[in-house]
Amino acid sequence: MENRSLGRQRVSVPVVGLGTWQRLEAAATSGQHRELIDTAIAAGIRLIDTSPMYGDAERLLADALGGQRDQAVIADKVWTQSSEEGAAQLARAVDWYGGRIDLMQIHNLVAWPAHLAMLEAARDRGLVGLIGATHYSAAAFGELAELMATGRIDTIQVPYNPVQREVERTILPLADELGLGVLLMRPLGEGYLVRRQPSPAELAPLRPFGVTTWAQALIKWGLSDPRVHASLAATAYPGRLQENAAAGSPPWFGPEERAYVLRLATAR
Numbered sequence: 001m002e003n004r005s006l007g008r009q010r011v012s013v014p015v016v017g018l019g020t021w022q023r024l025e026a027a028a029t030s031g032q033h034r035e036l037i038d039t040a041i042a043a044g045i046r047l048i049d050t051s052p053m054y055g056d057a058e059r060l061l062a063d064a065l066g067g068q069r070d071q072a073v074i075a076d077k078v079w080t081q082s083s084e085e086g087a088a089q090l091a092r093a094v095d096w097y098g099g100r101i102d103l104m105q106i107h108n109l110v111a112w113p114a115h116l117a118m119l120e121a122a123r124d125r126g127l128v129g130l131i132g133a134t135h136y137s138a139a140a141f142g143e144l145a146e147l148m149a150t151g152r153i154d155t156i157q158v159p160y161n162p163v164q165r166e167v168e169r170t171i172l173p174l175a176d177e178l179g180l181g182v183l184l185m186r187p188l189g190e191g192y193l194v195r196r197q198p199s200p201a202e203l204a205p206l207r208p209f210g211v212t213t214w215a216q217a218l219i220k221w222g223l224s225d226p227r228v229h230a231s232l233a234a235t236a237y238p239g240r241l242q243e244n245a246a247a248g249s250p251p252w253f254g255p256e257e258r259a260y261v262l263r264l265a266t267a268r
């Protein structure tokens with residue numbers, strides 16, 4: 001698994017991370033949340049993204065990490081309109097994850113001016129490593145760009161896959177110019193893109209790039225953009241983690257292979 005440096009503080013992260021939206025709770029329902037996190041860490045998927053928006057996911061993650069907390073890079077979020085609740089969310093996360101959150105993000109830019117000041121103070125006290133911001137919607141990218149330009153955040157988290165490419169217009173060029181870390185949400189289009197798969201013959205040209213499955217092609221497509229640092233694919237199944245992790249090693253796609261994957265994705 002390749003590692004890339006996130007943000008100006010240059011925190012090294014594996015390029016394939018794990019998302020927890022809906023899927024960690026699903027794993028817990030089938031009694032597999034500890035196995036999921038153990039297997040992810042063993043596969044090199046040490047960057048794990050969560051949020052107070054994801055139901056019980058933060059607590060389940062803390063429970064599953066157990067004594068392995070130091071091996072993981074935790075990307076958590078603050079998600080509330082209320083300053084008091086934002087501070088309480090941070091305090092809960094600090095408690096769950098052994099006294100420090102590696103990356104604390106402002107989820108969907110909710111109440112970002114208030115939360116940003118609070119997170120900067122927390123960083124000064126050593127409770128937070130990097131500070132980031134996320135948004136899922138292109139309609140908010142203007143506001144996200146404004147926040148990026150303040151120079152007060154280290155990372156952004158945005159959607160990027162062959163059918164969701166709005167970030168190519170302004171967000172990725174700006175992140176590159178400012179030296180911000182870029183995490184990708186929805187590399188598999190929330191699962192929509194993997195529902196119908198290309199045939200083995202259609203995937204064959206990608207084999208020299210270590211790609212044998214469609215999910216790997218999609219994850220590698222995002223990671224082959226040099227402005228991107230990590231891709232957060234979510235799964236509830238430990239058995240899928242090795243497959244997803246394998247998409248995080250070179251060789252990376254060039255423009256031709258990226259165009260080919262894009263054609264396959266938009267043809268279905």
Ligand SMILES: NC(=O)c1ccc[n+]([C@@H]2O[C@H](COP(=O)([O-])OP(=O)(O)OC[C@H]3O[C@@H](n4cnc5c(N)ncnc54)[C@H](OP(=O)(O)O)[C@@H]3O)[C@@H](O)[C@H]2O)c1
Pocket residue numbers: 018019020021022023049050107108134135136157184185186187188189190191192194215216232233234235236237240243244
């Ligand atoms: N605003 C925000 O901050 C925001 C918004 C959206 C997402 N996020 C973050 O980004 C993460 C990823 O986004 P996402 O969860 O929306 O979507 P995603 O990672 O694009 O897709 C997840 C779906 O792909 C399936 N999947 C995963 N690996 C697979 C494989 N190898 N083969 C076939 N199917 C596979 C999963 O199903 P199975 O469980 O059945 O494998 C799941 O249904 C989230 O979990 C969250 O942490 C943040």
